């Protein structure tokens with residue numbers, strides 16, 4: 001990067017001379033590795049996406065929360081071998097405290113819920129949109145930050161909560177023009193795995209770690225999975241049983257394996273029935289291979305996928321009834337999802353569903369005579385008070401420049417003041433749609 005900076009310095013000698021006579025080397029103008037800038041054009045798309053996140057959360061009666069990007073490291077140091085923990089963006093702060101940039105929002109949410117204790121009336125339905133971080137050593141060049149939308153329900157034991165969350169995500173997809181033909185949800189329950197492991201008397205302490213390994217089943221060769229499960233004292237015959245169970249694609253198949261009185265079967269049947277009530281059944285399919293990679297899930301888990309199968313999971317979530325006790329608190333039933341800002345944008349691009357979001361203002365105001373600038377400012381203030389977005393040309397410009405600017409900012413009106421107009425306390429208003437030009441008294445202007 002240094003040589004690039006040097007060469008660009010040669011090309012672009014700064015117009016304003018630096019304080020010292022020596023030429024200032026141009027700083028690296030790129031954002032830190034793995035991070036993004038959001039100049040206005042990108043920021044408009046991000047704002048558009050986040051506004052849909054917020055509107056769906058409002059439709060479902062959820063309240064917005066946030067927490068610091070910086071957290072105590074202990075919030076995330078789970079010991080189940082998760083990738084997200086292995087890539088923690090952690091360090092010693094200047095007080096020697098172990099801190100980390102949050103890799104997800106859920107632990108911070110759990111910490112706040114715990115901090116409120118009995119003071120919090122349940123159920124708590126909270127949503128957040130926050131930047132999350134990871135630090136990958138490999139030069140895979142993957143992003144080190146992304147924004148995640150989370151919706152979580154604390155205090156509801158039944159799968160009614162999961163059904164609400166799935167309905168919220170479907171509502172979001174539908175608002176963007178995506179249908180059940182574009183996107184589907186794979187739904188399962190970790191209680192399936194819990195039952196299977198129980199049959200091989202695998203100690204429950206290994207459950208989270210086994211789930212984390214099993215989640216990698218499509219990313220690692222079978223012998224690697226067997227090796228990692230073996231390290232968790234899961235014998236080969238159990239591995240075979242687990243892998244077989246994960247191939248199940250129907251609830252009847254699941255019932256044959258686990259029996260009709262299995263929790264997993266009962267709750268999944270209920271979930272699909274509730275989903276049908278929302279009219280979202282055709283978005284969902286049971287798929288036992290869905291485990292998700294976070295250690296703390298304990299029940300229903302789900303992920304949204306693009307049916308063309310080109311992209312990584314669009315979002316994911318599930319039930320995590322025991323997270324608070326891992327922080328020393330009393331357990332409260334909870335479930336939620338995380339929805340990243342990257343895959344969804346790739347999918348919308350693929351489907352030609354990205355909106356065209358130009359920068360627009362209502363009015364451009366310009367004076368032909370610097371003497372009239374104070375009066376022009378009074379016109380700007382009046383229009384802005386009435387809610388119009390006004391671009392005030394702040395320097396003396398030729399009309400050629402002004403017309404170019406008007407095009408750039410997509411204005412509806414060009415409002416010009418000169419000594420003649422000022423003398424009558426009027427302005428010239430040019431409607432840029434009809435090209436019609438009228439003289440309007442400032443007192444009548446809206």
Ligand SMILES: CC(=O)Nc1cnc2ccccc2c1
Nearest residue numbers: 132133134143144145146342
């Ligand atoms: C596709 C993508 O940007 N993924 C991504 C990017 N940054 C992250 C940062 C923290 C946790 C997960 C992350 C995931």
